[in-house]
Amino acid sequence: MSKTYYDPAxxxxxxxxxxxxxxxxxKFFEYYGKxxxxxxxTAREKSLIALAVxxxxxxPYCIDAYTKDGLQRGVTKNEMMEAIxxxxxxxxxxxxxxxxxxxxxxxxxxx
Amino acid sequence: xxxxxxxxxxxxxxxxxxxxxxxxILSNGIFQNxxxxxxxxxxxxxxxxxxxxxxxxxxxxxxxxxxxxxxxHCHVDAGPDRKEIMxxxxxxxxxxxxxxxxxxxxxxxxGAPEMNPDFRWFVEEAAKVGxxxxxxxxxxxxxxxxxxxxxxPEFFKKHNVHVVSSMPHWTRGKTDKQRGDGVFDxxxxxxxxxxxxxxxxxxxxxxxxxxxxxxGAFLPGDQMSMEKDxxxxxxEDFGIQFHNLFAITNLPIAxxxxxxxxxxxxxxxxxQLVDAYNPAAVKNVMCTNTLSISWxxxxxxxxxxxxxxxxxxxxxxxISEFNExxxxxxxxxxxxxxxxxxxxxGSSCQGVVA
Numbered sequence: 001m002s003k004t005y006y007d008p009a010x011x012x013x014x015x016x017x018x019x020x021x022x023x024x025x026x027k028f029f030e031y032y033g034k035x036x037x038x039x040x041x042t043a044r045e046k047s048l049i050a051l052a053v054x055x056x057x058x059x060p061y062c063i064d065a066y067t068k069d070g071l072q073r074g075v076t077k078n079e080m081m082e083a084i085x086x087x088x089x090x091x092x093x094x095x096x097x098x099x100x101x102x103x104x105x106x107x108x109x110x111x
Numbered sequence: 112x113x114x115x116x117x118x119x120x121x122x123x124x125x126x127x128x129x130x131x132x133x134x135x136i137l138s139n140g141i142f143q144n145x146x147x148x149x150x151x152x153x154x155x156x157x158x159x160x161x162x163x164x165x166x167x168x169x170x171x172x173x174x175x176x177x178x179x180x181x182x183x184h185c186h187v188d189a190g191p192d193r194k195e196i197m198x199x200x201x202x203x204x205x206x207x208x209x210x211x212x213x214x215x216x217x218x219x220x221x222g223a224p225e226m227n228p229d230f231r232w233f234v235e236e237a238a239k240v241g242x243x244x245x246x247x248x249x250x251x252x253x254x255x256x257x258x259x260x261x262x263x264p265e266f267f268k269k270h271n272v273h274v275v276s277s278m279p280h281w282t283r284g285k286t287d288k289q290r291g292d293g294v295f296d297x298x299x300x301x302x303x304x305x306x307x308x309x310x311x312x313x314x315x316x317x318x319x320x321x322x323x324x325x326x327g328a329f330l331p332g333d334q335m336s337m338e339k340d341x342x343x344x345x346x347e348d349f350g351i352q353f354h355n356l357f358a359i360t361n362l363p364i365a366x367x368x369x370x371x372x373x374x375x376x377x378x379x380x381x382x383q384l385v386d387a388y389n390p391a392a393v394k395n396v397m398c399t400n401t402l403s404i405s406w407x408x409x410x411x412x413x414x415x416x417x418x419x420x421x422x423x424x425x426x427x428x429x430i431s432e433f434n435e436x437x438x439x440x441x442x443x444x445x446x447x448x449x450x451x452x453x454x455x456x457g458s459s460c461q462g463v464v465a
Contacts, residue, residue: 012382044336071325072332074340076282 011061044073051080052087117181119190120369127369128188130420136368137447141378147385150449157390162443164412167435168400171218171414171460172197172205174230175406178222179256182277182290184324186418188365189222197406199229202236204408204430209240212435214402216244218460220414223253225260238270246273248322248460251301252294264301264308273318274310275357275460276302279326281344289326302351311353319352322462324359328376330383330454331358334463357462360384362415362451384450392457395464398443404430412443414460419448 018025036046047069054062070080120128127133141147154160176193178185197205209217217237224230224247238245247267254263267274278298279289286295302319305311311319321341325331338356345351361367363380371377398412402423408430411417425441427434457464 012386042336043333044340068329071327071329074280074332074337076285 006060008060008064011064014061044075047073048075048079048083052083055084056087056091119181119188119192120366121188122190122192125369127365127372130418133364133368134419134421134446136372136377137363141381142447147381150445150447153385153388153450154390154393154445154453157393159390159393162393162396162399162445164439164441164443165399166439167212167214167402169216169218169397169402169460170205170209170212170214170404171220171401172404173220173406173414173417174202174222174224174227174233176222177226178250179226179253180223180250180291180294182366183370184289184326184361184367186362186365186367186415187222188418193222195406196227197229197408199232201406201408201430202229202233204433205404206233206236206240208404208430208433209237209242212433215242216246217242218246218248220248220460223250225249225253225263231266234266234270234272238272244273245271246275248275248277250290251276251278251298252290254301254304255297264305264310267305268308268310268317271316273320274305275320275322277324278302278321278341279324281341281348285326299349299351302345302353303349306350306352311351313352318354320355320357321353322357322359324361328371328374328380330360330387331458334358334456355462357460358456358458359460359462360451360454360458362448364415364448365418381447381450384454387454388450389453389455389457389465392453392455392465395457395459396449396452397459397461397464398452401460402438410438413452415448415451416444419446421446 015029018029036043036050041049047066050062051066051070054066067080138149142149151160154162173187175196176187176189177191177196178187178189178193179191181190219234221227227233234247249263254260276298277290278286280286283295286298287293302311305319308317309315310317323331323337323341331337334356337358341356342353345353363371363377363384368377371380398416401413403411403414403417405411405417409417410423410425410428410430410433411421412423421444422428423438423441424444425438426432427437452458452464
């Protein structure tokens, strides 16, 4: 048994999830593949969104996967970092916007 | 961060300068313990073993391993310190073959082919044969390397040469990381000079294609999307035009293999190649219609096999023994590096194949 929760080699085994639930697994991968095709957004734009979300979700597998995917699409380091800042800004903004709730509560209880 | 190399593996006396050492690495480890299937086992799954040569269409001649650049990924291990150069006598033998073979494409490569002292003579003579597509693989910077090369764009045009040039990215940072400091700026200048004489212009017969190969341990993206991005960026930033982009996969040999091992990416890269294996690409893999000729006149299934010193499986092993009938139908010599040509949409010197 592995002594760490995450093993980089496990990413390669992702497709094996279908072995324990074939129908749902296949439906998931079909959906997943479809999502990342060129559409109203280009596959390149989707890859950068995925990279940002990978960071906000703090998923090491996704970070590895979409960093490599970006490189394959010719995405530059600057573009990747800017995308991550978008994720970080939303994360911090989501924390701070709750400050209004705190202010509302203080004003109600002690205003 | 990988350091830009300034010497060939051969000059450094590296273990990996030996082709048998490279072949050993490609056959051992994950391919020996069964973790990954060998290329032979993989193509056997779809009854495509043995791979057989079809009718000869492309003659690719390597006129020497000398180069003004020492690119990080170079499968030739080329550089200024390499002295292997094709002689005029061997070129004469090649010309005989060009005249008599049914090949429609002649493809000159190196090293920097322009550095061969008989390069211009050879181009002039070969152009007289009137072959349909006459390619010179130019690294671009050679055009700006020395005054004696400044007129190459006009020279190429005069002899109706199809120029194919490497350009790993439309940004300076990524290009210079792979090909050396200052390469990007010189390449841009060279492309502008090629454009100035008509190369790469939309309706021009002077063909200018670019070759993209990844700057690290990952596979190339979709060729058409990359071409769109390259065209947009090079036009917007520098007013440069070109015809097509060929996306080429880096094969795990020579300096790229050295890089993969040193950066601990070798196994992951081989997994990527095997995972992306596409049986449809096997049908059109370039070794089935190409013959590669080395600087000393020996015959190989491709430029990669030439570097691995894997000669053709035929009685005719040298240009002096060239026999098209004998070579057609020969069994292609394979190893695990061949996965590089069958990944995704496939890869060849002319880009994707599937």
